[in-house]
Amino acid sequence: MGHDETAIGRMAANTIADDGDEQKFCSTCAFGAVCVGRGVDKLALTDLHCLVEHVGPYRAGESIFRTGDRFGAIFAVRSGTVKTRLVDLEGREQVLDFHLPGELIGLNAIHPEMYPCDAIALDSVEVCRFSFPALATLATRIPQIQQELFRRLSKGIGDASVRNQESSADERLAAFLLELSARYAARGFATHSLRLSMSRSDIANYLGLAAETVSRVLRRFQDRGLLDVDGREVAIGNVTALRDIARNLLRG
Amino acid sequence: MGHDETAIGRMAANTIADDGDEQKFCSTCAFGAVCVGRGVDKLALTDLHCLVEHVGPYRAGESIFRTGDRFGAIFAVRSGTVKTRLVDLEGREQVLDFHLPGELIGLNAIHPEMYPCDAIALDSVEVCRFSFPALATLATRIPQIQQELFRRLSKGIGDASVRNQESSADERLAAFLLELSARYAARGFATHSLRLSMSRSDIANYLGLAAETVSRVLRRFQDRGLLDVDGREVAIGNVTALRDIARNLLRG
DNA sequence: CGCTCGACTTGATACAGATCAGTGCATGAC
DNA sequence: GTCATGCACTGATCTGTATCAAGTCGAGCG
Numbered sequence: 198m199g200h201d202e203t204a205i206g207r208m209a210a211n212t213i214a215d216d217g218d219e220q221k222f223c224s225t226c227a228f229g230a231v232c233v234g235r236g237v238d239k240l241a242l243t244d245l246h247c248l249v250e251h252v253g254p255y256r257a258g259e260s261i262f263r264t265g266d267r268f269g270a271i272f273a274v275r276s277g278t279v280k281t282r283l284v285d286l287e288g289r290e291q292v293l294d295f296h297l298p299g300e301l302i303g304l305n306a307i308h309p310e311m312y313p314c315d316a317i318a319l320d321s322v323e324v325c326r327f328s329f330p331a332l333a334t335l336a337t338r339i340p341q342i343q344q345e346l347f348r349r350l351s352k353g354i355g356d357a358s359v360r361n362q363e364s365s366a367d368e369r370l371a372a373f374l375l376e377l378s379a380r381y382a383a384r385g386f387a388t389h390s391l392r393l394s395m396s397r398s399d400i401a402n403y404l405g406l407a408a409e410t411v412s413r414v415l416r417r418f419q420d421r422g423l424l425d426v427d428g429r430e431v432a433i434g435n436v437t438a439l440r441d442i443a444r445n446l447l448r449g
Numbered sequence: 450m451g452h453d454e455t456a457i458g459r460m461a462a463n464t465i466a467d468d469g470d471e472q473k474f475c476s477t478c479a480f481g482a483v484c485v486g487r488g489v490d491k492l493a494l495t496d497l498h499c500l501v502e503h504v505g506p507y508r509a510g511e512s513i514f515r516t517g518d519r520f521g522a523i524f525a526v527r528s529g530t531v532k533t534r535l536v537d538l539e540g541r542e543q544v545l546d547f548h549l550p551g552e553l554i555g556l557n558a559i560h561p562e563m564y565p566c567d568a569i570a571l572d573s574v575e576v577c578r579f580s581f582p583a584l585a586t587l588a589t590r591i592p593q594i595q596q597e598l599f600r601r602l603s604k605g606i607g608d609a610s611v612r613n614q615e616s617s618a619d620e621r622l623a624a625f626l627l628e629l630s631a632r633y634a635a636r637g638f639a640t641h642s643l644r645l646s647m648s649r650s651d652i653a654n655y656l657g658l659a660a661e662t663v664s665r666v667l668r669r670f671q672d673r674g675l676l677d678v679d680g681r682e683v684a685i686g687n688v689t690a691l692r693d694i695a696r697n698l699l700r701g
Numbered sequence: 702c703g704c705t706c707g708a709c710t711t712g713a714t715a716c717a718g719a720t721c722a723g724t725g726c727a728t729g730a731c
Numbered sequence: 732g733t734c735a736t737g738c739a740c741t742g743a744t745c746t747g748t749a750t751c752a753a754g755t756c757g758a759g760c761g
Contacts, residue, residue, distance in 0.1 A: 350559075354556055354557040406718075408739085410718060648708070649710095662748060680757095
């Protein structure tokens with residue numbers, strides 16, 4: 198049974214949530230649900246459709262945009278997982294975030310008018326491209342879209358919750374797994390069974406730990422019966438215990 | 450001469466940058482400069498003026514808003530310094546950021562529609578209050594204002610640069626001081642001489658260090674001749690060396 | 702004035718987690 | 732099949748910084 202759930206999780210994560218054809222948006226769409234839910238008229242929806250462009254698939258390792266590229270659009274992840282990262286002068290990488298289906302990337306490029314980081318596909322990735330000038334123009338006509346943009350941007354601020362401060366490795370990893378699980382759940386994927394599309398060292402880098410520490414903590418969690426690790430498949434067994442470990446790092 | 454600069458810095462930091470009367474905006478205003486610079490018509494400027502409300506002064510320790518308050522407005526700091534922070538269930542504080550004159554606070558409240566943190570005055574603080582619904586409505590009519598809001602929101606995303614990852618105490622503190630200095634400079638205050646309006650433990654908390662460590666690192670920097678510390682007055686002596694120490698944490 | 706109180710500094714010790722080094726196990730090339 | 736390569740895991744040290752514990756300084760106050 199644990200196996201079944203894992204299989205489902207893997208499938209869901211690697212599949213497009215739905216067709217997202219000409220008539221309706223993807224179920225995970227950043228704007229579709231909001232617009233439909235708030236009674237935006239059909240004409241406006243058509244306008245929004247016109248400026249969406251499906252791009253991809255990208256293969257693992259390919260970049261959707263790179264640091265310094267001129268900013269022209271924001272992207273919504275349709276399928277797969279994207280990591281954003283910086284590479285400093287000495288070539289060291291710093292992982293900024295992971296982005297799951299339904300989440301937006303490129304929002305931090307509006308201000309400097311160029312992308313301030315690389316966006317790299319971790320597995321097979323498809324995205325929707327929204328031309329930002331067009332979107333902004335549309336937003337002046339359709340307050341609901343402006344509002345949704347404001348909300349999305351606001352959401353991204355001060356979101357470094359998981360990595361912050363001198364919390365222990367256990368706390369960080371527990372919080373990381375729970376947050377990932379919650380984000381998948383919010384998009385309708387399996388909740389307690391997840392496939393980590395990123396390597397151990399990506400996780401470590403993101404959390405400010407060494408890769409070895411991530412291994413050790415995962416093993417410790419498994420030994421305590423909190424979860425089941427099989428390579429990149431993780432089945433969360435005891436959510437309460439994990440939540441208890443992570444409690445100081447989780448807001449929502 | 451070092452003393453003179455310090456005195457100037459202190460004065461500037463504790464004084465309102467200019468009058469900000471009915472006819473024009475504060476020189477540090479979040480919107481004024483942009484609007485004037487981009488040829489927004491006078492009628493629009495009047496509208497913007499109408500929704501600004503000067504609030505304060507707050508004394509050190511008083512709060513501008515608190516966690517859970519219903520979101521209704523964003524604020525621009527006119528004078529003084531504001532810290533934003535979370536307090537967890539066990540009563541432990543986590544400092545999220547410091548906000549200098551000209552900077553906006555409350556942007557992260559748009560999404561949850563309530564303030565997700567406390568905003569506390571560190572010294573005597575005056576702010577401008579912008580009703581957000583009114584501002585959003587105005588933004589649909591004046592694209593430049595919408596654009597400026599987008600830019601400001603974008604700027605706040607992924608800005609945890611200084612605190613991130615497993616950088617050393619030296620790196621963090623160097624980066625912190627340089628960033629503070631740069632932010633003051635950007636608002637027209639003294640560059641290499643600054644008054645820290647926050648306590649050592651606030652700095653430590655913000656950077657994810659112990660207060661003792663902050664003391665020790667400051668002393669080490671002073672011993673190396675990089676800067677001059679006198680209580681909360683800091684005069685940066687060797688910017689290059691500091692920048693060298695901090696290099697991995699500074700983007701711009 | 703001496704008192705207390707808070708913010709800051711300094712020193713001694715302990716420990717979490719980095720780092721180094723090595724092993725195992727896939728996958729893909731040839 | 733062998734070999735190379737990349738990722739994950741584990742064990743043995745090492746170290747930066749937290750923590751504990753005093754001690755100093757200055758401000759406000761009876």
